[in-house]
Amino acid sequence: MNMNRQNDTAAITKVLADQYAAWANGDADAFVIDYAEGATVIMPGTYRRNREEIRAGMADSFASYLAGSTVRDEVQDIRFLDADNAIAISRAGVLFAGEIEVPTGRFINATWVLRRQNERWLVEAYHNSPVAAGSL
Numbered sequence: 001m002n003m004n005r006q007n008d009t010a011a012i013t014k015v016l017a018d019q020y021a022a023w024a025n026g027d028a029d030a031f032v033i034d035y036a037e038g039a040t041v042i043m044p045g046t047y048r049r050n051r052e053e054i055r056a057g058m059a060d061s062f063a064s065y066l067a068g069s070t071v072r073d074e075v076q077d078i079r080f081l082d083a084d085n086a087i088a089i090s091r092a093g094v095l096f097a098g099e100i101e102v103p104t105g106r107f108i109n110a111t112w113v114l115r116r117q118n119e120r121w122l123v124e125a126y127h128n129s130p131v132a133a134g135s136l
Contacts, residue, residue, distance in 0.1 A: 018030075032055045088114060
């Protein structure tokens with residue numbers, strides 16, 4: 001891997017880490033800071049069509065069932081499509097307030113589509129799906 005890809009990999013990994021730090025703080029504005037204006041999010045039962053819908057949905061969630069929660073996220077792979085586009089795959093799980101381990105059945109696999117714009121990596125699309133039993 002050349003130095004540029006190492007720097008890009010580190011920058012993309014930081015985007016995800018910063019997002020989950022914002023989650024831990026219950027800060028929906030900071031959560032979406034690295035999302036493109038037209039970003040989309042698809043999760044089971046949810047389709048959010050832009051950064052504002054994503055922010056509003058997270059604000060509602062942080063104020064209710066996600067209050068006090070954190071996420072454990074592990075980047076599994078980052079693949080570069082060209083100089084300015086990448087796909088990251090991660091495995092994550094939500095820890096609700098008071099939990100110290102993510103229950104096995106709560107892990108998800110996630111796909112992140114990122115694009116570099118003005119020397120900054122932004123999330124263009126995110127999708128997650130529960131990990132199938134026995135596939136950990």
